[in-house]
Amino acid sequence: MTHGARPLVAGNWKMNGLRESLTEAAAICEAVAAGGAGKAEIVVCPPATMLMATARICEGTKVGLGGQDCHAEASGAFTGDISAEMLKDAGATYVILGHSERRAGHHETDKIVRAKATAAMRAGLAAIICVGETRAARDAGDALSIVGVQLAGSIPEISPPGRIVVAYEPVWAIGTGLTPTRQDIAEMHGFIRDRVNQHLPGQGASMRILYGGSVRPANAAELLWIDDVDGALVGGASLSSAEFMAIAGIYTKSRKD
Ligand code: PGA
Numbered sequence: 001m002t003h004g005a006r007p008l009v010a011g012n013w014k015m016n017g018l019r020e021s022l023t024e025a026a027a028i029c030e031a032v033a034a035g036g037a038g039k040a041e042i043v044v045c046p047p048a049t050m051l052m053a054t055a056r057i058c059e060g061t062k063v064g065l066g067g068q069d070c071h072a073e074a075s076g077a078f079t080g081d082i083s084a085e086m087l088k089d090a091g092a093t094y095v096i097l098g099h100s101e102r103r104a105g106h107h108e109t110d111k112i113v114r115a116k117a118t119a120a121m122r123a124g125l126a127a128i129i130c131v132g133e134t135r136a137a138r139d140a141g142d143a144l145s146i147v148g149v150q151l152a153g154s155i156p157e158i159s160p161p162g163r164i165v166v167a168y169e170p171v172w173a174i175g176t177g178l179t180p181t182r183q184d185i186a187e188m189h190g191f192i193r194d195r196v197n198q199h200l201p202g203q204g205a206s207m208r209i210l211y212g213g214s215v216r217p218a219n220a221a222e223l224l225w226i227d228d229v230d231g232a233l234v235g236g237a238s239l240s241s242a243e244f245m246a247i248a249g250i251y252t253k254s255r256k257d
Contacts, residue, residue: 005208007224008165008231009248010043010066010128011238012096012212017046025054027241029061038251040231043094044238048082055091066094066128069102072115074122084116084123095120096233098154099130100171110153118156121163128165128210128233129154131192135172143170143184144191151195159200165208166192167233173213175236182226185211189228217246225255 011028013021025044032042045066046054055065067087071078074085087095097120098113113129120127131150133143147168155164168188173179180188189209197204211223212233224232224247237243 005206005230007040007251008043008208008210009037009040009244009251010045010094010096010167010210010231010233011244012068012099012233012235013044013046013238014068014101014235015047016239017050019050019053021046021050021239022053022057024239024241025057025063028244029058029063031241031245032062032248035252036245037248038253040248040251042248045094045096048090051087051090051092058091064094065090065092066096067092067125068096068099070095070097070116070119070123070125072112072119074119084119084125088123088125092125094126094128094165096128096130096167098150100132100169100174103130104171110150113154114156117154117159117164121156121159126163126165127159128167130167130169130212130233132169132171132173132213135170138170138172138180138184143188147188147192148195151192152199155196155199157199159203161203161206164196164200164203165210166196167210167212168192169212169233175214177214179214179219179223182222185223185229186226189226193228215247217243220247221250224250 043064070084071081102108117127133146208230210231210233215232
């Protein structure tokens with residue numbers, strides 16, 4: 001992190017969490033109120049069934065709420081889908097879009113991700129747009145070009161400043177315990193910032209670019225204190241308030257500690 005953007009640590013609960021997990025959300029709110037995240041912004045993205053209950057817990061706290069996906073349309077005959085407007089109505093201010101699990105499992109193309117991100121802009125949400133290469137693409141030396149294509153296809157043409165966050169999540173690092181080298185992360189994040197600047201002139205410098213994929217308390221400082229890394233998108237470790245806050249807690253320290 002070199003350019004002064006406020007770091008963001010977002011927890012992606014994926015398809016995990018019943019009402020009993022509300023205690024984890026409450027613990028996160030308490031820890032953040034006690035200064036446990038330093039200057040970082042904290043967002044929790046529970047499953048849709050828990051959005052409104054989590055919103056009640058987060059209300060009046062500094063913890064934000066995000067959805068994990070949205071439909072491109074505002075309303076209509078789309079059984080099972082949820083619109084960006086509905087997420088906003090439920091209390092969300094963020095939505096994760098284009099996660100690799102949706103790109104792979106729900107055949108989401110860059111075009112679909114862009115339509116969803118455009119819907120997020122329309123509804124007044126911030127979009128966390130996920131990009132990342134497969135192991136085969138990295139091994140073939142194609143990581144940058146693949147991510148470049150994903151960015152070009154997924155970022156809406158018109159995005160108010162500050163409302164797009166990019167999460168670099170190498171597919172092979174998600175849930176595996178594997179992570180890229182610091183050098184590879186630095187190279188990719190610098191590349192993403194340049195590319196974003198091409199698509200949204202002037203916004204690249206201030207845009208937050210998160211790293212995601214096997215972020216844990218033990219590797220958080222090593223992964224997140226890298227130039228151009230402005231926070232984390234955390235999956236597995238976000239299900240435990242203690243682990244999640246141990247990750248966010250690196251922002252209570254200065255980079256040199
Ligand atoms: P992980 O997931 O932290 O469990 O690797 C990250 C993500 O998929 O957002």
